[in-house]
Amino acid sequence: MNNLEVVQQKVEINGCSPSKSINIVQLSDLHFGKMEKIHEEIIGEINRLRPNLVFITGDIITSGKKLPLIYEFVSQIKSLNGVFSVLGNWEYWSHVGISNVKQMYEKAECMLLINQKKDVLIDGIKLSIIGVDDYIGGKPDLKCNEKHSEAASYKILLSHCPGYRNRIISEDIDLVLSGHTHGGQINIFGRSLVVPRGSDGYIAGWYGVQKPKLYVNRGIGTSLLPLRIGARPEMTVFSS
Secondary structure, eight states: OOOOEEEEEEOOOTTOOGGGOOEEEEEOOOOBSSOOHHHHHHHHHHHHHOOSEEEEESOOBSSGGGHHHHHHHHTTOOOSSOEEEEOOHHHHHTTOOHHHHHHHHHHTTOEEOSSEEEEEEETTEEEEEEEOOOTTTSOOOGGGGGSOOOOOSEEEEEOSSGGGGGGOTTSSOSEEEEOSSGGGSBEETTEESOOOTTOTTOOSEEEOSSSSEEEEOOOSSOSSSSOOBSOOOEEEEEEO
16 A cells, blocks of 8 residues: 555635634545554644544444454544544445444544534634535435524535535535545546446545535545555645
């Protein structure tokens, strides 16, 4: 596997200024088999950065036997304002039991959002973090965004599959963070050989000029083949 790439991205969050910057780390598609050097590198980098928020956008494990790795990995991550996660298709396809996944995340002090919203106040700036169920394995529902709450400065939607963005173009969302695609995982001459169902043409990086903007993280692990070509494992750091 290629070395980890820490990708720096800028986002404009309403109310933020140089004196009130917000840092967010996104991880996706770890597909844990075992704790490896790259995972220790990720933990060290996150804890060095001391971000305000850490988001894990699905497919953390692919087998029920790997359930304890959720706690082993996530419990070591330090974030000033919380760690949040959503489900991917493999949490369903592995038949590990969603309640078991949720309990393991809770043990690691990470909030698993399944069609839920959590408001977070950071230096007087209110962010709404909305997590939907997986697009192809579960039943995503944005009704949680309709529930009354005081107006947020910025709304971030966590959705494992980027294709879900096409269903919410008219929604009041500022940014969608997704994974699922592994950046194509195997790219030959700039073309992805396999793009998974639920991608809807989104492969990696930024999409959309109008709201909601979408960012697709290339993820950390692999699926089907233990190989990455032209799609380095990615940890994304968003800074306002």
